[in-house]
Amino acid sequence: MSANPVSNANSTAPESGPSASAPASPSPTFSPLYQQIKGLITQSLESGEWKPGEIIPSEVELAARYKVSQGTVRKAIDELAADNLLVRRQGKGTFVATHNEDRAQFRFLRLLADDGAEHPHISRLLECRRLRASAEIARQLDLKPADPVVLIKRLLQFDGENTVLDEIWLPGGVFRGLTAERLAEYKGPLYAMFEADFGTRMIRATEKIRAVGAEPAVADLLNVPAGFPLLSVDRVSYTYGDRPVEVRRGWYVTTGYYYHNDLS
Amino acid sequence: MSANPVSNANSTAPESGPSASAPASPSPTFSPLYQQIKGLITQSLESGEWKPGEIIPSEVELAARYKVSQGTVRKAIDELAADNLLVRRQGKGTFVATHNEDRAQFRFLRLLADDGAEHPHISRLLECRRLRASAEIARQLDLKPADPVVLIKRLLQFDGENTVLDEIWLPGGVFRGLTAERLAEYKGPLYAMFEADFGTRMIRATEKIRAVGAEPAVADLLNVPAGFPLLSVDRVSYTYGDRPVEVRRGWYVTTGYYYHNDLS
DNA sequence: TAGTGGTCTAGACCACTTC
DNA sequence: AAGTGGTCTAGACCACTAT
Numbered sequence A, B: 001m002s003a004n005p006v007s008n009a010n011s012t013a014p015e016s017g018p019s020a021s022a023p024a025s026p027s028p029t030f031s032p033l034y035q036q037i038k039g040l041i042t043q044s045l046e047s048g049e050w051k052p053g054e055i056i057p058s059e060v061e062l063a064a065r066y067k068v069s070q071g072t073v074r075k076a077i078d079e080l081a082a083d084n085l086l087v088r089r090q091g092k093g094t095f096v097a098t099h100n101e102d103r104a105q106f107r108f109l110r111l112l113a114d115d116g117a118e119h120p121h122i123s124r125l126l127e128c129r130r131l132r133a134s135a136e137i138a139r140q141l142d143l144k145p146a147d148p149v150v151l152i153k154r155l156l157q158f159d160g161e162n163t164v165l166d167e168i169w170l171p172g173g174v175f176r177g178l179t180a181e182r183l184a185e186y187k188g189p190l191y192a193m194f195e196a197d198f199g200t201r202m203i204r205a206t207e208k209i210r211a212v213g214a215e216p217a218v219a220d221l222l223n224v225p226a227g228f229p230l231l232s233v234d235r236v237s238y239t240y241g242d243r244p245v246e247v248r249r250g251w252y253v254t255t256g257y258y259y260h261n262d263l264s
Numbered sequence C: 001t002a003g004t005g006g007t008c009t010a011g012a013c014c015a016c017t018t019c
Numbered sequence D: 001a002a003g004t005g006g007t008c009t010a011g012a013c014c015a016c017t018a019t
Helices: A033-047 A059-066 A070-082 A135-141 A180-185 A190-197 A216-222 B033-047 B059-066 B070-082 B135-141 B180-185 B190-197 B216-222
Strands: A086-089 A093-096 A111-113 A121-132 A148-158 A161-171 A204-213 A229-239 A243-252 A257-263 B086-089 B093-096 B111-113 B121-132 B148-158 B161-171 B204-213 B229-239 B243-252 B257-263
Touching (some): A033 A070, A059 A070, A070 A086, A121 A180, A135 A148, A135 A243, B033 B059, B059 B070, B070 B086, B135 B161, B135 B243
Antiparallel strands (some): A086 A093, A111 A257, A121 A148, A161 A243, A204 B229, A204 B257, A229 A243, A257 B204, B111 B257, B121 B148, B161 B243, B204 B229
């Protein structure tokens, strides 16, 4: 009823004859209907019409809303589920993905114990302050130099051992109310808080991984000798529209633990 | 015509009435038709009926062969393409994926220059000999201890600099005719040779990544001081049926280069 | 022009969850 | 029993590549 029926609107009467209705875009910059539907659904996700953890309308409802067949919204949802934006549950419905539940923890911190087990860890906040972005950070966050950013330093302990040191930069505009107190009291994944409190969902990330010798300050915090081999992990995280919203540098102690990766 | 019509054979006359034919399996261990088709296609790939780089029969042909609708084989092929076993080319056909062409190189060696560019590299063979598997290697390759294996050591040079040292273990049975001469003369990715000469296609792999200090022997070969921080990459590669067919330990020098990873 | 993969529809039925 | 996602079919048409 209330909807943009998308652009391909060659609506001959639906019950005309054996010729099915079909898209019309001639050729230049052709975009399939289901891609457009995918875009519309993404908009609703981004605007907060359906929030993380919530159920979205059923396929038949969406088909009616967008005035397309169920098969077409199905294909759109298929891709969004493959992108980890939606989660399908047979018999129940389709839900907006969230960093809270799921096994979403291991999705971004891929550190396993040598025996392959996924160990729990606790976070110790070292620092949280606001400052002006360096040229490098500004570039990576798509900000102007000297724009306000939030810097977080924290330590992750696995089995009581200091294992990961993180330096996290966030755009100050988006994370306006983020304070040390809020961080200190929060339990669970950082990304879960970001999505719940700031409406910013991390969709994907890229990492650059190197082996480096521990600098004195880092070595001290991780309880290893200076020069000790550490995994250096430079991450940039992106939200809807592929906008970068986090720069993170991590140092991992990989004795007893390893970074796991699947090549496929 | 000549085909296993798969198990779900409740074939009422196709032109009976408005009730479409449908699968019949009651419930326990239910497997969709397209999954069974996927299995049949995989068998043909594994048996060599369609070889890497070759075209496979069209969707309509396969639909006739398996006695299912085009949409069903389409869904099967969709998944096989997502698994990198097949490659679709609109207007041309569907082809068996290969490690030769494509951009398949970067798929397994994810080392990029600091500027993000994918640099070419050359391989220098250090050693290739046959020996008996250690307990550890046997376990990982799913062999019996002391079974014959091939050990390859090689050096990868990026821009003339020794950057990667690899130790590769392969099951001796599968790689019977593999010799140092054959390796030395071969240009291009190792996996391309494996699939062309030994009919063994690497489908997926898992990696365990750690930061380590260079041992003297390794340091010497990589032209770095002993103790220098290196990326240690332990890879196990699998072929059809998730059978492990390669164990590889690599040491990467990550000055000027980094290991790239996408989290999504 | 013919053949291939790609899109879209409409309808039937199945499997799973909830009431 | 009703509702949801999941499977399967059949047919029409589009976009792309070859000839």
